[in-house]
Amino acid sequence: MTSTARGAGRGRRPGGPDTKGEILRAARESFAHKGFSGTTIRGVAAGAGVDPALVHHYFGSKDDLFLAALEIPIDPRAVVPEVFADGVAGAGERLVRLFLSVWDDPVTRLPLVALVRTSLVSEAPETLLGQGMLRMVLAPLRGRLPADEADRRVQLVISQMSGLVVTRYLLGLEPLASMPADEVVAWVAPTVQRYLDGPLPD
Amino acid sequence: MTSTARGAGRGRRPGGPDTKGEILRAARESFAHKGFSGTTIRGVAAGAGVDPALVHHYFGSKDDLFLAALEIPIDPRAVVPEVFADGVAGAGERLVRLFLSVWDDPVTRLPLVALVRTSLVSEAPETLLGQGMLRMVLAPLRGRLPADEADRRVQLVISQMSGLVVTRYLLGLEPLASMPADEVVAWVAPTVQRYLDGPLPD
Numbered sequence: 060m061t062s063t064a065r066g067a068g069r070g071r072r073p074g075g076p077d078t079k080g081e082i083l084r085a086a087r088e089s090f091a092h093k094g095f096s097g098t099t100i101r102g103v104a105a106g107a108g109v110d111p112a113l114v115h116h117y118f119g120s121k122d123d124l125f126l127a128a129l130e131i132p133i134d135p136r137a138v139v140p141e142v143f144a145d146g147v148a149g150a151g152e153r154l155v156r157l158f159l160s161v162w163d164d165p166v167t168r169l170p171l172v173a174l175v176r177t178s179l180v181s182e183a184p185e186t187l188l189g190q191g192m193l194r195m196v197l198a199p200l201r202g203r204l205p206a207d208e209a210d211r212r213v214q215l216v217i218s219q220m221s222g223l224v225v226t227r228y229l230l231g232l233e234p235l236a237s238m239p240a241d242e243v244v245a246w247v248a249p250t251v252q253r254y255l256d257g258p259l260p261d
Numbered sequence: 262m263t264s265t266a267r268g269a270g271r272g273r274r275p276g277g278p279d280t281k282g283e284i285l286r287a288a289r290e291s292f293a294h295k296g297f298s299g300t301t302i303r304g305v306a307a308g309a310g311v312d313p314a315l316v317h318h319y320f321g322s323k324d325d326l327f328l329a330a331l332e333i334p335i336d337p338r339a340v341v342p343e344v345f346a347d348g349v350a351g352a353g354e355r356l357v358r359l360f361l362s363v364w365d366d367p368v369t370r371l372p373l374v375a376l377v378r379t380s381l382v383s384e385a386p387e388t389l390l391g392q393g394m395l396r397m398v399l400a401p402l403r404g405r406l407p408a409d410e411a412d413r414r415v416q417l418v419i420s421q422m423s424g425l426v427v428t429r430y431l432l433g434l435e436p437l438a439s440m441p442a443d444e445v446v447a448w449v450a451p452t453v454q455r456y457l458d459g460p461l462p463d
Binding site: 176178179180186188189210211214215217218219220221222223224225226227229230232233234235238241242245246247249250253254260261 | 378380381382388390391412413416417419420421422423424425426427428429431432434435436437440443444447448449451452455456462463
């Protein structure tokens with residue numbers, strides 16, 4: 060990569076017109092090859108040949124950099140907490156509606172499909188999907204559930220939502236791919252609600 | 262491929278010791294590149310340099326050849342109908358149990374994971390998964406449901422089952438990946454049962 064070659068000489072330089080672009084390129088390369096946990100602001104800075112402070116200045120936290128590098132146009136940390144602001148009752152429907160509004164929009168969907176495809180073919184146990192994206196989506200949910208049940212309930216919610224991703228968006232199976240959002244909500248929200256606060260199995 | 266090169270000269274020859282292997286290689290190549298619908302017994306025979314009758318003789322129908330070529334050690338046409346033999350009541354639990362018994366077994370799981378991974382990264386609308394595998398799994402189910410609801414209900418079942426494939430088997434997300442089968446059944450069977458025979462949304 061040119062950014063790496065250029066930066067190799069010195070390791071830091073002031074922010075130029077294409078500095079943001081070089082940071083994003085270095086970030087994409089690092090996330091792709093080292094996963095989420097293996098990527099550091101320091102490493103991305105070195106890859107782009109800039110000071111780590113400049114990465115923070117332009118992109119904030121590692122989560123922010125992740126969303127920017129993958130060009131994900133929604134910030135789950137901003138929108139997901141609203142789903143649970145009024146508690147877990149009714150959250151199933153609010154979560155499915157939010158989920159559909161994000162995925163039904165082709166602009167938002169495109170980078171997410173790429174992220175999911177990459178993650179599903181990877182054999183690595185730690186994926187960009189799990190550590191990078193799902194963590195941001197699920198943190199506000201997990202805190203709302205009893206601690207000893209939270210992980211199981213959250214996983215079951217993911218099992219239904221990821222199944223929608225596969226069938227409706229990745230495979231585009233009909234008639235689900237063209238089903239009106241309201242009908243999907245009517246079918247799926249009760250499932251998600253039961254996973255959130257239904258009785259535990261014996 | 263050597264099989265293609267060898268067969269190109271004449272197009273048919275008697276079954277030799279490695280004829281079955283060459284047919285399987287030709288079938289794998291065709292399924293991978295042409296999908297399920299694009300693959301024909303005649304085309305596979307030509308690829309292996311044998312008479313189409315020999316392919317039928319060794320492998321039966323195209324469905325049989327598909328299962329053999331992908332080394333899928335269960336035949337959904339034999340096991341799935343039992344799930345619905347006693348009707349739709351209780352079929353949710355029987356289906357989830359059968360599904361888990363197949364996927365929890367590493368021997369059965371391996372070729373299925375390969376099939377799902379291949380299908381999910383393909384951009385092609387017609388996948389080996391949908392036309393080849395799901396069709397065989399779903400045919401006995403579809404016939405049990407009211408015709409005008411069958412497709413929707415079946416798709417919703419797939420949305421939950423494919424989500425289990427992604428979370429429990431492909432991504433191996435914990436704690437779902439290690440959850441005892443009985444607990445998965447207790448959580449998921451009611452979902453599948455509601456998709457099968459629950460009330461239609463307004």
